[in-house]
Amino acid sequence: MQQIAFGGEKHERLEISVAGYERAASGDYHDDNWLRVNVSIAAGAFRGSFSATFQAAELFDLCTDLSRLHETLSGRVRFETLEDQLSLEFIGNGRGSIELQGEALDQSGIGNKLIFAIQLDQTQLHQSLQSLRVAVAAFPVRT
Known part of the structure; x- marks a missing residue:
């Protein structure tokens, strides 16, 4: 399992844990690139987690943009999943502070919605980017 985390150690934190590909490779680009993930959010007094599926290319693009x-x-970086369960926007102020604004749905299309914001600094972004690179290397886009 590969873990990607944004924010603090326990509080004001978003974690994306990538468990693996959803299925064995079959030669179909979209089917071959679904990843099983668990998303955990700690924002203010709110805590929660949910299972989701992301496309490997979505994490690759996030890594490139971040x-x-x-x-x-x-500048701004947007991350949106095909299933709309997680959308993120990273906003850099040019001085080392990054605001992460997010929306999470516990079920695709019909779930409960949590809107949250987490403040990051450039050191935290660097650590998050390192873990994202490891996850992208472990679960590359299958062609």
């Missing part, structure tokens, strides 16, 4: 944000510390 790498650019980490270099400049300025």
Whole structure:
């Protein structure tokens, strides 16, 4: 299992744990690239977790985009999953502070919604990016 975390150690934290591919490779691009994940959020007084599926390409694109944000510390990066269970926006102020704004649905399309925000600094973003790179290497996009 590969863990990607944004924020603090216990509080104000988003964790994405990638358990593996949903199924064995069959030669179909979309079917081959579904990942089983668990999402945990601690934001203010709210705590929760839910299971979801993400496409491997979604994590790869997030890694690419966050790498650019980490270099400049300025701008916006959006992450949205095909199933709409997690959408994130990272907003860099150019001085080392990044705001992570997110929306999570516990079930695709019909679930309960949590809207949250987590403050990050460039050091935390660096650590998150490192764990994201490890996860992307462990579960690459299958072609």
